[in-house]
Amino acid sequence: MSIVVKKWRELAEVKAELAARDWFFATSGNLSIKVTEDPLTFLVTASGKDKRKQTEEDFLLVDAFGKPIEDTNLKPSAETLLHVEIYNRTNAGCCLHVHTIDNNIISELYGDKGEVAFSGQEIIKAFGLWEEDAPVRIPIIPNYAHIPALAKEFAKHVNGDAGAVLIRNHGITVWGRDAFEAKKFLEAWEFLFSWHVKCLLLKQAAVLPVD
Numbered sequence: 446m447s448i449v450v451k452k453w454r455e456l457a458e459v460k461a462e463l464a465a466r467d468w469f470f471a472t473s474g475n476l477s478i479k480v481t482e483d484p485l486t487f488l489v490t491a492s493g494k495d496k497r498k499q500t501e502e503d504f505l506l507v508d509a510f511g512k513p514i515e516d517t518n519l520k521p522s523a524e525t526l527l528h529v530e531i532y533n534r535t536n537a538g539c540c541l542h543v544h545t546i547d548n549n550i551i552s553e554l555y556g557d558k559g560e561v562a563f564s565g566q567e568i569i570k571a572f573g574l575w576e577e578d579a580p581v582r583i584p585i586i587p588n589y590a591h592i593p594a595l596a597k598e599f600a601k602h603v604n605g606d607a608g609a610v611l612i613r614n615h616g617i618t619v620w621g622r623d624a625f626e627a628k629k630f631l632e633a634w635e636f637l638f639s640w641h642v643k644c645l646l647l648k649q650a651a652v653l654p655v656d
């Protein structure tokens with residue numbers, strides 16, 4: 446099996462799992478997986494597709510600039526430049542971007558602060574942090590409509606082989622050394638967002654004590 450086919454299947458599997466979670470509202474979301482290192486090539490979702498569907502045209506192979514390598518009618522994701530920043534700056538192997546209600550609420554609640562941190566949650570161990578009360582933080586950046594401007598702002602926070610950025614009132618982009626790690630981190634972030642939103646609602650309803 447060629448490396449492209451192998452990576453295609455790997456990304457298709459992740460895409461199907463995220464679709465089963467209903468994380469691809471209204472054609473939102475984009476995913477990518479690194480195929481070769483030198484020269485850099487990666488598979489990225491085609492733009493504007495319903496990512497819940499599985500088709501032969503789900504992904505296309507692009508180069509280090511996010512340009513298609515072969516002749517195709519497909520357009521790479523509108524947000525391919527963000528994936529380009531990750532693969533050019535780190536040794537990440539996979540990048541996942543989803544819009545969820547919870548990640549949008551958190552990004553708006555803490556957007557002015559430019560970040561949000563969580564601690565005291567067992568799921569934080571998914572990030573490899575084992576100390577009690579270890580904090581995890583995620584930066585929140587403005588949702589510039591101009592994608593090169595968004596990518597430039599995003600790049601300021603791309604400084605490790607795994608990481609995540611919230612784009613305000615837009616969604617989360619998570620990357621990891623491979624598809625397994627990127628999905629694990631994405632699930633852990635979404636768990637934290639959903640938990641936090643529900644805690645805030647219960648506190649508001651005076652069901653939980655307000656600290």
Ligand SMILES: CSC[C@@H](O)[C@@H](O)C(=O)COP(=O)(O)O
Pocket residue numbers: 471472473474475490491492493494521522523524542
């Ligand atoms: C309808 S979702 C808005 C899109 O501009 C974008 O944010 C998104 O996540 C999907 O864009 P795509 O070009 O399909 O990768």
Ligand SMILES: [Zn+2]
Pocket residue numbers: 473474475524542544615616
């Ligand atoms: Zn998006």
